Amino acid sequence: MSAGINRYKADLRELQFVLFEQFNFSDIAGKGPYEGWDQETAKTILQETYRFAREVLGPLNGSADREGCKVVDGSVITPKGFKEAWKQLFEAGLKQIAVPKEHGGQGAPFSLYALIEELTSGANTAFNMYPGLAWGAAEVISQCGTEHQKKLYADRMFNGVWGGTMCLSEPHAGSDVGSAVTKAVKLPDGRFKISGTKIYISGGDHDLADNIVHLVLARIEGAPAGTKGLSLFIVPKKRANADGTLGEHNDVQVTSIEHKLGINGSATCVLNFGENGECFGELVGAVEHQGMPQMFRMMNGARIAVGIQGLAVASSAYLNALEYAKDRKQGANFKFWKDPAKPRVPIIEHPDVRRMLLELKSHTEGIRALVVKLAAHRDLSLIYQGKDDEKATYHQSQVDLLTPIVKSYASDESFRLCAIALQVYGGAGFLKDWPVEQYLRDSKIFSIYEGTNHIQAMDLVGRKLGQNGGANFQTFMSDIATFVEKNKSHPIFGKEVSVLGDASEAVVSTAMGFMGWSQSDKVTLVPLSANRFLEMMAKATVGFVLLDAGVKAEEALAKLSPTHPDRAFYEGKRYSALYYGRNVLPQVKQLAELVTFEDTSPMEITDAAFASF
Secondary structure, X not given: OOOOOOOOOOOHHHHHHHHHHHOOHHHOOOOHHHOOOOHHHHHHHHXXXXXXXXXXXXXXXXXXXXXXXXXXXXXXXXXXXXXXXXXXXXXXXOXXXXXXXXXXXXXXXXXXHHHHHHHHHHHOHHHHHHHHHHHHHHHHHHHHOOHHHHHHHHHHHHOOOEEEEEEOOEOOEOOOHHHOOOEEEEOOOOOEEEEEEEEEEEOOOOOOOOEEEEEEEEEEOOOOOOHHHEEEEEEEOEEEOOOOOEEEEOOEEEEEEOOOOOOOOOOXXXXXXXXXXXOEEEEOOOOOOOHHHHHHHXXXXXXXXXXXXXXXXXXXXXXXXXXXXXXXXXXXXXXXXXXXXXXXXXXXXXXHHHHHHHHHHHHHHHHHHHHHHHHHHHHHHHHHOOOOHHHHHHHHHHHHHHHHHHHHHHHHHHHHHHHHHHHHHHHHHHOOOXXXXXXXXXXXXXXXXXXXXXXXXXXXHXXXXXXXXXXXXXXXXXXXHHHHHHHOOOOOOHHHHHHHHHHHHHHHHHHHHHHHHHOOOOOOHHHHHHHHHHHHHHHHHHHHHHHHHHHHHHHHHOOOOOOOOOHHHHHHHHHHHHHHHHHOOHHHHHHHHHHHOOOOHHHHOOOHHHOOO
């Protein structure tokens, strides 16, 4: 793929449907913290973001993948064009749209911001990592820091003057964060001397901003072992004076950058803090040993962001495969496949290609609806905060419940869907002349970072199912049951809605089984089956939002004239729902049956029996 060619594609009509028609942006815009927002403004911003994604970010995606990052004189140099794109992104105000107004942003609803992130991340995932991480780190400081820290650090990070990272993993402790040994020694002036090594730090160094603010988990001398003894520190690459001017280098050294399968334009760094004993940091806020609760604010946001990355890449892979299928001629129509005299046809006429395309379409649309559903719950929780505590609690509980599902299902499916998109191309898809092989490589990391998907599954079954005495889960399943009862006789989707009802019952009964296992000598079955349960719940949830979209699309379709240009779009929503309802939702009951086998063979096999070498 040549440098300077944009391959990114999005369907703005689809984004507008999910935001405006399915999840009623009008119920959010203009209310609470979102006063001043309306549908037309949101529509204009989506259009402008898509233009920026195609004209600025998309053309850099392939070239950055080939060029990668490099370390020169101890500093990371990002691919050509990234520095200019960073400047243009912030000058256009696209990254500040959802930043709180007190930090110089526009305070947009998160449901709109999620789609903006889809557009920018889909166009260039590696680039979008840098401002995304800065945004997340700034959000932690804005929520947990002192007023001075908010003004000095968060303001500049939100507005692209400084970058930001989160530093958790260490060489001996990846997901086992409680084993971290990075040390913080308190000084008489209230600062801390930081020493230790952090690995897999996305955006750990770059040349895009004047400074980089690292949020570092470390243990203060004498603090308890485990996660309870960790604190979170602001550790800038360059020391910052009170007025924001920059001082000396803060003894944060880039030891190396990783050479990876994908997202090669994003520098994944090994960082040494205090190699020369001159690294200084300050506690986030004023209370020690709050590192994990503070960091989880960023982690939860990052997990949602990873789900959006998965959606973004899979969606562009689908739309590129669709375009290729309409253009590429191969073979005769299947009805005449034995007749060599018949003309060659575009491969979109072949049944299996059409099946693959509908698999791609239904899943990407379903995951997008899932993402926006979560985002709308988050918006509504803020709207009702301090006004209706019961509604605010309900909406926040749904955000908590859906977060591991969004992260895991979107990221697992992204890799699978990119593989299907590549299959549509046939041999051409394996070549770097086309963009899907890069999408496939880029997408693999999504199921690994920000907590592997097994961690998400354990979070779901170990924490989220039992939150609020199980009420959060029960309320969500009740929402599905209400939809099923209302639509089980729908003239188009009635059968598929009934399948959804069966699937939701299977999810509930399996959840009850997990509760029994966790309180018995069968507790091993919990981690062995957690991923399968998350898959069950995710498929039921996506089936729910796709059928909901289908019902709404049919209502809109009934009001249109036979020649209206939107007819084809709404008919497409019908077939996404039907395909998923017929081909994916039935799998939920099958998965539930597999869980009942209570298979413990992975624990029974000896280490020696895995292989003889």
